[in-house]
Amino acid sequence: MIIDAHLHTWDTAEVGIGWLAAAGLPPRAPIPDDTGARRYVLVEAAADERWHETEWLLALARRDGRVHGVVAAAALDGPRTAAELDQLADTAEVVGVRRLLQDGHPFEPPGLLEGLRILADRAMPFDACVRAHELPALTRLLDRVPELVVVLDHMGKPPVRDREAMRRWESDLAEVAELPNVYCKLSGLAAECRDDTELDSVTDHVVGRALEVFGAGRCLVGSDRPVSQTSLDWCERVLGLVPDADRARVAHDNAAAIYRRTR
Template sequence: MIIDAHLHTWNTAEVGIGWLAAAGLPARAPIPGDSGDRRYVLVEADADDRRQETEWLLALARRDERVHGIVAAAALEGPQAADELDRLAEMTGVVGVRRLLQDGHPFEPPGLVRGLRLLADRAMPFDACVRAHELPALTRLLDRVPELVVVLDHMGKPPIRDREAMRRWRSDLAKIAELPNVHCKLSGLAAECRDDAELDSATDDVVGRALETFGAGRCLVGTDRPVSQTPEDWCERVLRLVPDADRPRVGHDNASAIYRRTR
């Protein structure tokens, strides 16, 4: 059994997500029905109303036993962060929190550090989503909250068509991996590629680098569907790159330990 640790699902007739149309993504994205014995961590998708999205995802989880849990959105830097996190911590099925930091979100405000510490106090993991050039800022931020369990989404979104930027990505990935509380989600590469051929040529090198850098004990697999679309099962593709003895950790155990179902 595999835990797909990063699946997006939505229905814009019920929860508005304004960015989808411009990205060419469908208005409705159900949980896949073609993947056999698999569990899913459903990750927030930057909906227009994050509370409405969380409630919709939790209602879906109650109807579908394949859902392992929900990574919900929260405004960690906001003045009401403590109340918002208390509310999420009481919701059965919420197993983590994400605050999108990519594309210019400020990393320095003291409120963000305070929110991350509040999250750590509640023993809830943090999904960190940034682009490759933002990895140094994220590393500095997370170094201030060593008690927080962190999952780096999508291997830090490597810029695969820029050779010099990829050199920096490898170096910056190694630096963030020096923080022992940070894990790496082997996901999202297809969204950084122009087509299937580019994905095929990049996968072994990029996933292999992430595995080598973090080690199998700190990696987990996720499809990022439907934002990332792949010609074959992404989880199976990734797990073929993992030594046999480590596949249970990358495919299931690490995700289960990080996204604990305690309620």
């Protein structure tokens, strides 16, 4: 059994997602028909209207038994944060919340910190999506909310073509891993690479570094499909790098423990 902890699915005929076309992504992305036993955590995709997307994902989760749960979008720093998070926390299929912080979102506003504390009070995990150079700011922010369970998406998006930036990523990843409440998704690397050849050349090093600093007890696997596209099964590729004794934790157990269904 594998829990793919990071799958995107959409249908732009139902939910508007303005950035997809410019990124060269298809207008429709259904749950893939994988062979074998696999379940999915569906992750929000920065739709134009987040509540519309959440309702669409929840409807899909309720009719498709392969869906383990939904990581829904939330603003976290608005006047209705508490009410919005209460509504999400009362929805069985919602297993976490994501607020995109990458590309210049300020990490210092008191409203964001308060929103994360409210999220922790609701015992809901937070998916943190940042780029490599933003890892230090994220670490400083999360150090102030030690009670919050955090999942770092995509290993912090390592800049694989910049040798000096990769050295900084390794150091910064180790620093965020020092926070015991932070977990790491072994996901999203294909989106940082030009093609499968480049992906293959960096996978062992990048995934190995994440496993080294977080340990298998705090890593989980996710495909990031279809934003990340590979010719091989990414989840199987990653699990092949994990020692046999740890494979069940990375493949299934950690995701099941973090993304708990309320009923």
